[in-house]
Amino acid sequence: MDLFALPLVATALDAAYRALMGLTDLLEPLAGGASAALAVVLVTLLVRAALIPVGVSQAKAEATRARLAPRIAALQRRHRHDPQELQRATMQLYADEGTTPLAGCLPMLAQAPVVGLIYAVFVHTRIADHGNALLGQTLAGVPLGSTLAGALTGGTTSASVLVVLGLVVLVIAVVGELTRRAVAPGGRLAPAAPPVTAGAGAGPGGAAPLAGAGVQRVLGAMQFASAVVACFVPLAAGLYLLVTVWWTFAQRLLLRRRYPLADSTTPA
Template identity: 60%
Template sequence: MDLYAFPPIAAVLDGAYALLMGLSDLLQPLAGASSAAFAIVLVTLAVRAALIPVGIAQAKAERTRARLAPRLAELQRTHQDNPERLQREMMALYAEEGTTPFAGCLPMLVQIPVVSVIYALFILPVIAGHPNELLTHTLFGVPLGSSLAGSIAAGTVTPATIAVFGAVVLLIALVGEVTRRAFRPVAAAGAASAPTGSGTADVAGTTGSPAQVPGIAGMQHVLGLLQFVTAVVAMFVPLAAGIYLLVTVAWTLGQRLVLRRRYPAAPSTMPPALPA
């Protein structure tokens, strides 16, 4: 069964196709052959603007988790020999405060359907029974429906392909690294620093900074890793989807920098500065 032929999915794809083609036609006088690529940028910006309330909720959740870090560390000390009890107590504490250790994943999860639609629009030769003209559009001569991995496998890779995909992948990785460094977990307010080289901080009389508290540590590690997984994914998806990923990670970094000022995770502690 062709999933893309399922009527509700076909209708969504046809609507998205009409939107992108309409935007592309409007941008044609300014962007020429790259009009569809610029249309994808505009769609990405519109999607991210619509998700600003979700970003604000995420920033508030991060601040709440930082505030809870000493209590989480105390739970870890008290129930370190009973992992099941520890998880129950942690989840109860999160529920009491109206947050979750997984709140940071929400914006990413919400965007999965959008990325899936853009992916489908640039791999299908036919959309809802009519030819897919989006496949004729390019960015600097590279088809928006091509992928770096696919081009290498087919032996059709060109210098332009390497240059365009290389720029997209490297920029995604660069944004990911800046994000990782700018949003390292910081010690909770009032936490005393541990001796140099210990890698831990004393919080409420126990060992473990917010970065080492169960849930926070794992989530921070996963979110940091995902920044670089996105760069790898961009090598295998159509260029159009890679453009979406690049714009969305750049937006995410800018939005988090703005919201961190408005909703600091640790009010009495300055975030670590980027190395010169």
């Protein structure tokens, strides 16, 4: 079953196509052959600007969770033999503070429909029974519907195509590394990790297993998920990811100054 054949989704896809085509035509006198790529960049910036309130809420939630860390550690010590009571008490604490452990996922979830539409626009040769003129648009001579994975397996791709597609993925990976370093314990966006205490039955400072070294490595690796995705999506969607990871990194730096994380070793 083709999800994009459903009437509601097909209508949204056609609307996204027409909006991108209209913006592309508007930008053509300024950007020439790169007008469609610039249109994708502008759409990304508009989406991210609309999500600024969500980013502020996320920063506030992260600061609140850091402030609550000692109290959560105390709950874990108190209920270490009763996981259900620990979960209930932890969720009640978050509810009393007006936050949630999942608040950080909101920006990613809010963008998912936009990324999906941009992806779909550049992989369908026909949209709403008409041809897809966007597939003929390029950036530095590379079609916006090209993928790095397809270029590597095609066998006949030129070096310039590989350079452009590879550069997009590389820059996304670099931003992922910057973000990983910034949010890691002791980094610019996170307080230093508290020392390990015996008998807590969890991790550093009696924290939940999520604070363990193994999970920290997993969370660090997740910062590179966008680079992996960019290898398989069309160049247009890769541009969206490129702009959004830079925006996210810069926004987190600015908001962390406004809402600094409390030292988790200090009692709340």
